[in-house]
Amino acid sequence: MELQKLCEKIERLDLKSMKRAVVHWDSIAKPLHSLGKLEDVIVQIAGIQGTEKVHIARKALVILCADNGVVEEGVTQTGQEVTAIVSENFLTDKATAAILCQRAGADLLPVDMGIARDTNLRNCKIAYGTKNMAKGPAMTRAQAIQGIETGILLVKELKNKGYDILATGEMGIGNTTSSSAVVSVLLDKSVEEVTGRGAGLSGEGLNRKIITIKKAIELNNPDREDTIDVLAKVGGFDLAGMTGVFLGGACYHIPVVIDGFISLAAALCASRISPITRDYMIASHVSKEPATKMLLEALHKDAFLTCDMCLGEGTGAVTLFPILDMACEVYDKMSTFKDNSIEAYQPLE
């Protein structure tokens, strides 16, 4: 189905299921709302899944992997070849995200959205890396749409396979450069404010990164009112794919946990394409990248964790999974006031 038509079909959360979830929390023998955001997130998931019988047992992390032509400008600490190496490690237990997934009981689906060489990942390759945005548009509009649609289709497939909840991750050397460019344009913030050291850039490298992003924005002149134009001109295949994953979550009623800065940049893109999509997103952590708080604010999201993580790959999002499992278990298993013959709280005004 055409992207626009699909987005028009996105529904609001199911308020009846959310109300029933609140009633259930309030019946549990503990002080009202004493699990705070853990209660709120279960209520949100009830609204997403359209039932107060929340289920999050089957979890997956989708990692969108792609290369960025802008790396040739010297905006990263490591070379482009690292993208393919780390991405293929997701298939073994050698990458950070893979180890966290094992611990959290989540499956991992790494997807080649446009790595600069052939890989043995799930092949959704749009091209062998984007073009250098400091010299022209990173990709065509058709490629940006292809990336978004791929993300949506991946969610459809995972929904059909029985997954209850997803997390977003990415791997792509140079993708904090594309993310900062996209965020600068969409939030109308200076490049300096939204640009950080990514995977450990030196001070001199950071200056070069800022100059490069400014040059790319000036040269390509993306239209901030047209998110797809922004993604095409200064984005990346991974960002486009993740944008699709967030839209897909809303289309197919699956909660999607947002990882750090790069995932948040894609979440912002999705929310600009379809604002209701925000209701289907769960913010996991506050990354150390400087624009993270700005993005959380723009999305009206409050993240659960502040661990000074800035790794990407979906690591922050997967770290939230065990907490969500704990919340769900209390919601499912705790005895109620009635079971204990205790008088329940009167609902607050």
Ligand SMILES: Cc1cc2ncn([C@H]3O[C@H](COP(=O)(O)O)[C@@H](O)[C@H]3O)c2cc1C
């Ligand atoms: C070995 C290695 C493993 C990674 N895993 C995630 N990233 C993270 O760093 C990259 C973004 O930072 P920048 O824009 O500075 O390149 C992304 O691939 C992100 O997932 C990694 C980076 C490296 C070097």
Ligand SMILES: O=C(O)c1cccnc1
């Ligand atoms: O927050 C992130 O997503 C992030 C930050 C730095 C490097 N890689 C990812």
